Amino acid sequence: MGRATRGCGCAVAVLVVVVAAAGFATWKFVLPWWRTQPPPASGGDLTVRVLDVGPVNGDAILITSPSGKTVLIDAGDTTRGKTVVDVLKRNNIQQLDYFIATHPHPDHIGGSAEVFKVVKVLNVIDNGQTPSFPPGVAPSPSPAAGKKKPAPTPTPRRGGPPPVTKFYDDYKAALTASGAHYETARPGTKYDLGGGALLTVLAPSEPFFTREHMRTGGNEPNANSVVMRLDYGSFSMLLTGDAEEQTEHRLLTKELNLEARVLKVGHHGSKYASAGDFLQRVKPEFAIVSCGAWNRYGHPSQAVLDRLRAANANVKLYRTDLHGEITITTRGANDINVKSAKEPSEDAWAGRTAQKDDSTRSGFISYGDFGPPPRPPRPREQKSK
Numbered sequence: 001m002g003r004a005t006r007g008c009g010c011a012v013a014v015l016v017v018v019v020a021a022a023g024f025a026t027w028k029f030v031l032p033w034w035r036t037q038p039p040p041a042s043g044g045d046l047t048v049r050v051l052d053v054g055p056v057n058g059d060a061i062l063i064t065s066p067s068g069k070t071v072l073i074d075a076g077d078t079t080r081g082k083t084v085v086d087v088l089k090r091n092n093i094q095q096l097d098y099f100i101a102t103h104p105h106p107d108h109i110g111g112s113a114e115v116f117k118v119v120k121v122l123n124v125i126d127n128g129q130t131p132s133f134p135p136g137v138a139p140s141p142s143p144a145a146g147k148k149k150p151a152p153t154p155t156p157r158r159g160g161p162p163p164v165t166k167f168y169d170d171y172k173a174a175l176t177a178s179g180a181h182y183e184t185a186r187p188g189t190k191y192d193l194g195g196g197a198l199l200t201v202l203a204p205s206e207p208f209f210t211r212e213h214m215r216t217g218g219n220e221p222n223a224n225s226v227v228m229r230l231d232y233g234s235f236s237m238l239l240t241g242d243a244e245e246q247t248e249h250r251l252l253t254k255e256l257n258l259e260a261r262v263l264k265v266g267h268h269g270s271k272y273a274s275a276g277d278f279l280q281r282v283k284p285e286f287a288i289v290s291c292g293a294w295n296r297y298g299h300p301s302q303a304v305l306d307r308l309r310a311a312n313a314n315v316k317l318y319r320t321d322l323h324g325e326i327t328i329t330t331r332g333a334n335d336i337n338v339k340s341a342k343e344p345s346e347d348a349w350a351g352r353t354a355q356k357d358d359s360t361r362s363g364f365i366s367y368g369d370f371g372p373p374p375r376p377p378r379p380r381e382q383k384s385k
């Protein structure tokens, strides 16, 4: 009897240990995994439109979720707000559930004020950064070192050129006037777009990149871009803004799911973004480059196009400068339908030649650099060369 009781006690103790170990494993491993899983796809259409906001560079991406929620990521350059508005009208969109400004550069938020004028915006997310002032453009006085005060906005001279931050001032004014809920992008934050579509913030993470981090190339406001992934069933897309190689390498050091079927190629296809090891990890089936035919920076770079093919020999490439607006539709199953506004008249796998370098290191400035684009070469001039 005594032996039987002892045996029973042992069994209970073993059971307690097993249950505790299973509980611990569930809490430690299963729960975090389960939390990262998007909800099941409803089977409705998710649409991602990469807008053609050329001919100078610019980004604007419109997402419509299966439940009808709308997200606009960036709004094109200052002169392209109307293009974005036209697309919203064409798709009968009177309200944006989210407007996401990836970073404070004019080719991303320049058109936002125009958009805010015509549609109701419920939520605005940005990286919380103010525009930085390159040497020679900095308004005086500069903020004292060590103080976290944002740089003061220069006062426009009567009859003089508008302040270099006009695009940013207009964005902030439009945001205030809209009454939208505002928050800064925090890695790990998930936005439920309904119907099984989920938008997750991956970057920026602190400490923010500074000029010092950009010695190998690239531009720090770009490197601090909001980066997100969109999941819907078996569909996934990485939305990179103008993230640079430094951003990508930081993402690689974190335990993140970076694999994605569709990649919005970072920084308009700049050679300072889309590092080989990053692309190997993402392994996109579709690569979308948003760039303007008249950009001076050689976007997309041939090196990036080669790296894309090295990561996946079968990757399908779409470019807004050649294909116009690109529309991706999926029901979250194994279906990805990509349509473009036009067929490319040139080889999409041929990169452009840079007239200007686009990194902080070489004195790249983001202001006053988006003036009249260079005249595109005439076919006859091309032939005679």
Ligand SMILES: [Zn+2]
Residues within 6 Å of the ligand: 057, 058, 059, 105, 107, 108, 242, 267, 268
């Ligand atoms: Zn850009």
